[in-house]
Amino acid sequence: MINEKPDKGIITFCVSVLWIHGASIGTIALLSGRTPGSVRGIVHRAFSTTPREGMTLAQRQQKLDEMRASRKDDNRLPDKYFTALPIPAAKARPPAPKSKGPIPLYMKPKAPVPQPLPEPDLRTRAGRKEAQRRKKEAARKDRLEEAKRAEREQGGAQNRGMNGSALEYLYTLRILDDPGDRTVERAPQGISSRERRKEAGRILREYIDGCRVGAVSSVDFEREVAGGGAGIGIAAWRVQCISAIGAIRKMMPDRDYLLIEGIVDRDECPWEPIKSVTAKRFLYEAIRRSLDVVAASESLMALDAFETRWGFSLVLADTIDRDDALSISRQARSLFTTAQRGNR
Structure with missing residues (x-):
């Protein structure tokens, strides 16, 4: 009951x-x-x-x-x-689909394979525009595929400098790019802007390293030569580096040179303490301009291209070539040797 x-x-x-x-x-x-x-x-x-x-x-x-x-x-x-009323019969529910484990036996139909588009009629204007569009789209996909293939071959090597060198950090995040080069729709003509600036930063780093004289690389003028040649007072490469650094400093303000010197040589990151997005944008633009000055001095960028990009003409400073640097090195060696012999 x-x-x-x-x-x-x-x-x-x-x-x-x-x-x-x-x-x-x-x-x-x-x-x-x-x-x-x-x-x-x-x-x-x-x-x-x-x-x-x-x-x-x-x-x-x-x-x-x-x-x-x-x-x-x-x-x-x-x-x-x-008064009791008859209860209508409940509607029968459809049977639940049979399942085997977590994967049901019924599956959604696969999406139909897209059929290839018909070839455009090149005799009409619309057909020629469509053919040009397809050509550009195919080139864009090829560039994307090439970038993915290069990334797979490098095995993530391009990201190893993210927390290391400041120059490689800017290169990896594409901050060294010009705004027009940050899209795959526009293929750069020749060397890209970020590749050019990265190479200019490496050249400047080599010049700064070449100007240093450490305990390991210093010359012992008192040693006896044993068939390997006489000691060199100042190496010709060091003379060239000193001359190149002096020329680069003449072509830009001191604040710009000190900015990129800290980035390429001491791995300083001056953008980290800056909170303002606008201030960071101005700082990145100054970095790109300073590296372009180095690139122009090393013939990586044409002077007319520099003037078009930055709106002013750049006057190149004179530097010492290899023959002059070698002559200065030999004269320094002769002077040091004479001075040492005269003090004995």
Whole structure:
């Protein structure tokens, strides 16, 4: 029989009558002013052993008669709710698809393979424009594929300098690029701007290293020569480096030279403490301009291209060539040797 609890309240009694009457959960919630979840909970507690679906129409009417004889709703429910109504049959649910493990047996159909586009008619203007567009698109895809292939072959070597040299850091993040070179739609003519500036930074780094005289590279003028040649006072390469550094410093303000010297030689990152995006943009532009000065002095950039890019003409300073540097080195060696012999 139905599991009835004694001393049921008015709400529980009304919900039970409506449920046995044949109303749905939504209808009972609307009539009683409660939520469907609350109505479902009352029905489950009151009719947990014998559900409504297991009772016949006569059994439900008998139960409603018993509940009318002992009403607890203060005659709030109309008499029509004490008449059992037939319950419509529930709609049959479609069977669940069979599955084998986590992968269902039914699969979505594969997307159709796109058919190749018809060849454009080159006799019309629209056809010629379409052919040109396809040619550019094919070239763009080839450049992308070439960049991916180069990245796979390098094995991530281009990212190893991200936390190392400041020059390689700027190169990797494409900060050395001109704004027009940062898209694959526009292929650079000849050497790209960032490649040119990276090479200029490396040349400047070599010049700075060549100007140094350390304990390891210093010359011992007192040693005896054992067939390997006499000691050199100042190497010709060092003379060339000193001359090149002097010429580069003449072609740019001191603040610009000190900026790129700290970047290429001491791995300084002057952009890190700067918070303003606009200030960083001006700093990056100064770095690119200074490296272009070095590139122009080393014939990596034409003077007219420099003037077009930066809006002013650059005057190249004179430097010492290899023959003059070798002559100065030999003269220095002769002077040092004479001075040492005279002090003995």
